[in-house]
Structure formats: C-alpha cells, structure tokens
Amino acid sequence: MASSDHHDHHHHHDHTHDDKSTTSWVGADGKVYHTHDGLAPHSHEPIYSPGYFTRRAPPIVNRDFNERAFTVGIGGPVGTGKTALMLALCTFLRDNCSICKLQVTNDIFTKEDGEFLVKHGALPEERIRAVETGGCPHAAIREDISINLGPLEELSNLYKTDLLLCESGGDNLAANFSRELADYIIYIIDVSGGDKIPRKGGPGITQADLLVINKTDLAPAVGADLGVMERDALRMRDGGPFVFAQVKHGHGVEEIVNHVLQAWEAVTGKKRK
Incomplete structure (x- = not known):
C-alpha cells in the first residue's frame, strides 16, 4: 500500500474515531500496524504469502488466564x-x-x-x-x-x-x-x-x-x-x-x-x- 494511501486511511480512521486515540507503528514484518478504540493491534495491508507454520504468532503466555480462560x-x-x-x-x-x-x-x-x-x-x-x-x-x-x-x-x-x-x-x-x-x-x-x-x-x-x-x-x-x-x-x-x-x-x-x-x-x- 502506498504511503499516501496509508496516510489517507489513517486520516479516515482518526476522523471516524476522533474521540479515541490511534497509534501507528511499523511491525517487525514491515507492515504498518495500528490500534484504536482499545482494539488488538492490526494491519489492513493485503497478505501476499499464505504464511509459515514456524513463523506463526506464538501464544501469549504471560496473559491472565484468571480473567479469561x-x-x-x-x-x-x-x-x-x-x-x-x-x-x-x-x-x-x-x-x-x-x-x-x-x-x-x-x-x-x-x-x-x-x-x-x-x-x-x-x-x-x-x-x-x-x-x-x-x-x-x-x-x-x-x-x-x-x-x-x-x-x-x-x-x-x-x-x-x-x-x-x-x-x-x-x-x-x-x-x-x-x-x-x-x-x-x-x-x-x-x-x-x-x-x-x-x-x-x-x-x-x-x-x-x-x-x-x-x-x-x-x-x-x-x-x-x-x-x-x-x-x-x-x-x-x-x-x-x-x-x-x-x-x-x-x-x-x-x-x-x-x-x-x-x-x-x-x-x-x-x-x-
């Protein structure tokens, strides 16, 4: 995705959620991630590879299983x-x-x-x-x-x-x-x-x-x-x-x-x- 598109996309996000904060950053995989409304970090970029089992996201081990099993x-x-x-x-x-x-x-x-x-x-x-x-x-x-x-x-x-x-x-x-x-x-x-x-x-x-x-x-x-x-x-x-x-x-x-x-x-x- 071209950076200008991304800027527009973020502008759109900020406009839609103008009472919430949006944070953006570039992840280790080179994709632009952001979070808003307290959502999980996510990227809207297209996926070009079917992905690799060995490189899948690992389970989050330090989360509180008492809060959610x-x-x-x-x-x-x-x-x-x-x-x-x-x-x-x-x-x-x-x-x-x-x-x-x-x-x-x-x-x-x-x-x-x-x-x-x-x-x-x-x-x-x-x-x-x-x-x-x-x-x-x-x-x-x-x-x-x-x-x-x-x-x-x-x-x-x-x-x-x-x-x-x-x-x-x-x-x-x-x-x-x-x-x-x-x-x-x-x-x-x-x-x-x-x-x-x-x-x-x-x-x-x-x-x-x-x-x-x-x-x-x-x-x-x-x-x-x-x-x-x-x-x-x-x-x-x-x-x-x-x-x-x-x-x-x-x-x-x-x-x-x-x-x-x-x-x-x-x-x-x-x-x-």
Whole structure:
C-alpha cells in the first residue's frame, strides 16, 4: 500500500474515531500496524504469502488466564464442520475431564449454531453465547475482537472455567484468529471442497496450530485423493500437525482433544485431571 494511501486511511480512521486515540507503528514484518478504540493491534495491508507454520504468532503466555480462560478458536470455510466439532469437543471433554467448557459462537445474522448446541445437549444453555457479528465473521475474530472478549470474560468468570471454545462464522481461507483472542487455533476444512484446498494455502491452513481435514468419507464422491491432501498439508504446514477426521462419526476427535489439552498444559502450566 502506498504511503499516501496509508496516510489517507489513517486520516479516515482518526476522523471516524476522533474521540479515541490511534497509534501507528511499523511491525517487525514491515507492515504498518495500528490500534484504536482499545482494539488488538492490526494491519489492513493485503497478505501476499499464505504464511509459515514456524513463523506463526506464538501464544501469549504471560496473559491472565484468571480473567479469561485458555481460549480455543475454531475457524474454517462455510459448512466444513465447525459446529459439529464444537459439539464433539464439548461432549468429549464434558464426559472425560473435569475441564469446564463454554462457548461463544459467531455468525453473521443468526444464533442457529448456538441453538444447535443447546438442542444437542453440548452444554447447558447458560454456558453458550451466540454473537451476531452483522458482517464478515473474520473481522470479529481478528480485527475487532471486542465483540467476543466481553462474553468470553463473562463466561470465564461466571463458571471459573479452564477452557473456552470460540467458533467463528464460516469464512475464507484467509480467516485466522488474532492471538489476542485465541491461545490455540484450529482450522477445519473438508474434503468436499476438493483435494486442492490444502495447497491453496492461506493463513488458516498454514498457520493454525492444528489443521483438521474433515469428512474424509466423502473423498470417493468428489474424486478427492486423501494422499494428495496429506502430502500438500505436510508441505504447506511445514510439518505442523493436521488430523484427518469424520467429526460427525467421532473419528479423529480424541486426537484433536489431545492436541488441545497438550497446548493447554504447555501454555497454562496446568495438568489435565
């Protein structure tokens, strides 16, 4: 982005938020970052590379987990199985651990996913918050996370929880969580999009802490080659972990849970009970 454009952009920001302070700086990656309205630092520059697993933003280890519990973000395109994974994680953890699970679900215009989880008994209704973003879901998990922080902190304090699950509304291959929001990021794609999806890349695929390739049973129907997906996922993720799954049928869920709990132990210093 040309510097004159950037100046105009900032002028626009300052004009829109003229009662708030805007601070700008150049990050280590050379992008111009800014913060306003108390938002997480962010950049509006285009992303030219799908990103590298080894260079992903590390979890923020010095944050206060008493204020907001260890937060797992679940993102991915529309219809890949995010809500099914939420249900599976809630059910698995509820039955097997004394970890408390709460959930905030983000969608554009509907609270349907939250209602689905209540209906299927994932968690008691009072432990679920549905957030309607009213716009692109990725904005609420990356650029302006404030709409999520409130409900997450509230749930964390009400139930003294160890673990929070935050589902993003279905979005694109570039939708990734801000580290200010998610201590652990799961990105879920599915086989029906074709075996080319992993190599198309995008920050979700390359930089999520865990990539889940769901609905492997659909491979024959869409002519997708799981071997190709495995090869490309290994290459694109630079050795970062991924799991083949059929979440609806419970396949791969335990493996996903173990990845989450290992990260929870590593970041918080707690041990699973």
